[in-house]
Amino acid sequence: MLSGAIGARGARLIPVLRGSRSLHVSQGKPAAKVAVVLSGCGVFDGTEIHEASAILVHLSRAGAEVKMFAPDVPQMHVVDHSKGQPSQESRNVLVESARLARGNITALSRLNVKEHDAVIFPGGFGAAKNLSSFAVDGESFKVQPDVERVLTGFSKAKKPIGLCCIAPVLAAKVIPGVEVTVGQEEELGGKWPYAGTAKSISALGGKHCAKEVDEVHVDSKCRVVTTPAFMGEAPLHQIFDGIGAMVSGVLKLTGK
Ligand SMILES: *[C@@H]1O[C@H](CO)[C@@H](O)[C@H](O)[C@H]1NC(C)=O
Numbered sequence: 001m002l003s004g005a006i007g008a009r010g011a012r013l014i015p016v017l018r019g020s021r022s023l024h025v026s027q028g029k030p031a032a033k034v035a036v037v038l039s040g041c042g043v044f045d046g047t048e049i050h051e052a053s054a055i056l057v058h059l060s061r062a063g064a065e066v067k068m069f070a071p072d073v074p075q076m077h078v079v080d081h082s083k084g085q086p087s088q089e090s091r092n093v094l095v096e097s098a099r100l101a102r103g104n105i106t107a108l109s110r111l112n113v114k115e116h117d118a119v120i121f122p123g124g125f126g127a128a129k130n131l132s133s134f135a136v137d138g139e140s141f142k143v144q145p146d147v148e149r150v151l152t153g154f155s156k157a158k159k160p161i162g163l164c165c166i167a168p169v170l171a172a173k174v175i176p177g178v179e180v181t182v183g184q185e186e187e188l189g190g191k192w193p194y195a196g197t198a199k200s201i202s203a204l205g206g207k208h209c210a211k212e213v214d215e216v217h218v219d220s221k222c223r224v225v226t227t228p229a230f231m232g233e234a235p236l237h238q239i240f241d242g243i244g245a246m247v248s249g250v251l252k253l254t255g256k
């Protein structure tokens with residue numbers, strides 16, 4: 001008997017588990033298949049680690065099936081995060097991103113839009129240094145060819161795209177007229193150190209919608225969901241909650 005094997009304490013837990021949401025998700029509709037695109041490992045030269053982790057936690061709780069990708073290219077910088085200075089090293093974006101993926105990562109060139117219901121891009125300087133040249137070239141930046149192919153592909157297929165932190169600049173560049181948020185449009189005493197990015201969104205032809213760290217903007221026409229994350233100085237749990245709202249906005253648009 002199950003209850004005998006797991007003992008009286010375990011038996012008391014069974015009714016609780018039966019009613020839990022996670023069981024409902026796994027028994028109900030098919031899981032949404034979500035691609036997550038990484039750009040290295042570390043805020044100053046790659047993917048922002050806490051953002052990636054928050055995305056994965058929220059996707060896991062919602063019962064999504066996740067596959068991680070990164071471009072197989074050299075990083076623009078390797079930054080010593082204890083000093084905030086570039087070091088004389090060369091690292092590969094795919095190899096570094098594999099740290100976040102616990103080894104299970106695929107080259108971005110192999111991402112097939114048809115195999116996924118949605119795609120999510122965490123932020124971190126890697127999005128502006130390795131997925132695009134925004135950090136160097138500002139508004140005249142270029143987007144890495146596979147990143148452009150993936151964003152255009154999901155957009156044309158009307159499949160939702162989630163982005164946070166600095167990554168919404170990628171959508172503003174590739175999807176004409178998209179509405180996104182990168183937070184507030186003024187620095188407000190240092191609370192929004194990258195507030196100037198909002199002007200870049202407009203200069204690229206996008207529409208910027210000011211939001212707080214725990215909020216999202218949903219462009220339901222373009223099917224793009226964005227949240228400011230570390231663009232704002234805020235407690236980590238608020239960033240986590242904003243990312244949770246972004247992930248659930250993306251999953252809602254998949255209809256799964
Ligand atoms: C790697 O991820 C895929 C889903 O993308 C999963 O099916 C597979 O089992 C994972 N492999 C390992 C070794 O974890």
Ligand SMILES: CC(=O)N[C@H]1CO[C@H](CO)[C@@H](O)[C@@H]1O
Pocket residue numbers: 073074075076077129130131132133142143144145
């Ligand atoms: C080493 C280097 O600069 N790697 C690339 C990081 O990504 C940008 C944007 O695609 C490329 O221009 C860089 O060559």
